[in-house]
Amino acid sequence: MTKYTIIGAGAIGGTLGAYLQLGGSDVLLIDSNREHVESVQADGLEIRRPNSVLRVPVPITTPDRAPDRLGAVLLAVKAPATDNASRWIASRLRDDGWVASLQNGLLEPVIAAHVGPTRTVAGFVDLFADLIAPGIIQDGGHGAIALGEHCGPASDRVRALAADLRCWGRPVISDNVPGFLWAKLGFAAMLAATALVDEDMGDLIDRHRRGMHALVREILGVAVAEGVVLEDFDAFAPHAYLGRPTVADRATDSLVAWLATQAKKRSGYWRDLAVHRRGTEVSAQFGPVVQRASRLGLDVPLTRWLIATMADAEAGRLDDGEDALLELDELGRS
Numbered sequence: 001m002t003k004y005t006i007i008g009a010g011a012i013g014g015t016l017g018a019y020l021q022l023g024g025s026d027v028l029l030i031d032s033n034r035e036h037v038e039s040v041q042a043d044g045l046e047i048r049r050p051n052s053v054l055r056v057p058v059p060i061t062t063p064d065r066a067p068d069r070l071g072a073v074l075l076a077v078k079a080p081a082t083d084n085a086s087r088w089i090a091s092r093l094r095d096d097g098w099v100a101s102l103q104n105g106l107l108e109p110v111i112a113a114h115v116g117p118t119r120t121v122a123g124f125v126d127l128f129a130d131l132i133a134p135g136i137i138q139d140g141g142h143g144a145i146a147l148g149e150h151c152g153p154a155s156d157r158v159r160a161l162a163a164d165l166r167c168w169g170r171p172v173i174s175d176n177v178p179g180f181l182w183a184k185l186g187f188a189a190m191l192a193a194t195a196l197v198d199e200d201m202g203d204l205i206d207r208h209r210r211g212m213h214a215l216v217r218e219i220l221g222v223a224v225a226e227g228v229v230l231e232d233f234d235a236f237a238p239h240a241y242l243g244r245p246t247v248a249d250r251a252t253d254s255l256v257a258w259l260a261t262q263a264k265k266r267s268g269y270w271r272d273l274a275v276h277r278r279g280t281e282v283s284a285q286f287g288p289v290v291q292r293a294s295r296l297g298l299d300v301p302l303t304r305w306l307i308a309t310m311a312d313a314e315a316g317r318l319d320d321g322e323d324a325l326l327e328l329d330e331l332g333r334s
Contacts, residue, residue, distance in 0.1 A: 001026055002160060005067070006074045007085055009036065009045075009060060011129040011268065012102055013076030014137050016168055018045050018056040023167025028067070029060035037062055039135030046136045050263050068092060072157070073099045074123075075111065079284035082107045086114035093119065098157060100147070104188060105285040106181055108150045120150035121158060122177035124184060126234050128264040130271055140264040144233040145171040146180045179231035182223035183238040185289060186216040192282050192306060193328060195269035196313055196321030202259030205252065208325045213248045214332030215302045216241040219286075222293045222300065234258065273313055282310040302331055 009031035047054040100121035128140030162171035194201040230238040235258030240251030
């Protein structure tokens with residue numbers, strides 16, 4: 001049985017860690033939030049689902065009390081923390097150890113720079129969960145997972161991880177995880193834009209289709225220029241946003257209808273801004289899109305707008321988020 005050390009016990013790491021523990025895996029959570037760690041140590045991790053509540057006793061500790069040597073590591077920290085976390089892991093990783101990214105963004109190269117490409121597993125997770133209080137996660141239900149090697153075809157360790165994660169969802173083993181990650185960036189860009197307003201994210205996407213569609217099209221255009229084959233997931237159909245406006249509208253009709261069925265009505269970006277009063281992952285997630293576009297000679301003004309506008313929101317310089325979305329709509333006309 002594989003022993004998993006999960007770095008980051010928030011929405012993704014905490015949820016998957018709890019289900020892995022329930023599924024019989026040997027799990028250790030590591031998190032730097034001492035209040036969260038102490039709550040889980042005292043009472044277990046509470047997973048609030050739409051129709052039930054689970055309380056899972058799962059081992060957890062802080063980084064200063066972590067084991068000296070690590071084997072199978074699942075990395076679930078926020079994107080801006082990836083570089084430091086990967087450096088810390090590399091100093092403890094066994095010769096046969098490896099790291100799987102269960103994060104949002106194009107972060108496998110950052111991890112590989114510290115632990116090596118052959119010890120890096122690519123992962124995509126679409127998980128509608130939030131850490132709402134120390135020791136408590138609101139879980140919106142099963143989502144999509146795709147796993148594969150960062151370099152090379154799927155391996156035994158990828159197949160074993162996928163089998164273990166069936167306790168939570170239906171993992172796909174893929175040699176094209178970047179196709180999922182880039183598609184998620186297109187979807188996530190819309191969710192990030194909705195964080196500027198305290199309203200249902202599905203309603204905001206529906207109301208500001210012109211700007212949202214243009215933003216998604218721009219980001220996915222960079223992926224296509226890089227030779228990425230985009231992958232559908234959940235209710236998001238990335239190719240629809242690269243085609244005719246009527247096709248994009250039908251895709252958004254389906255997406256908004258699906259979002260209406262979800263218990264989670266605000267994005268994680270919104271929670272970072274409005275609840276936790278902290279910076280978001282936007283710059284760390286979409287900065288690489290701008291960098292890759294620049295190398296390809298592509299202009300990405302809407303992606304730059306998203307990064308700059310979110311920075312204004314994080315600094316308290318944004319007066320009306322709805323006005324910002326109207327500005328995005330105008331940018332989408334050009």
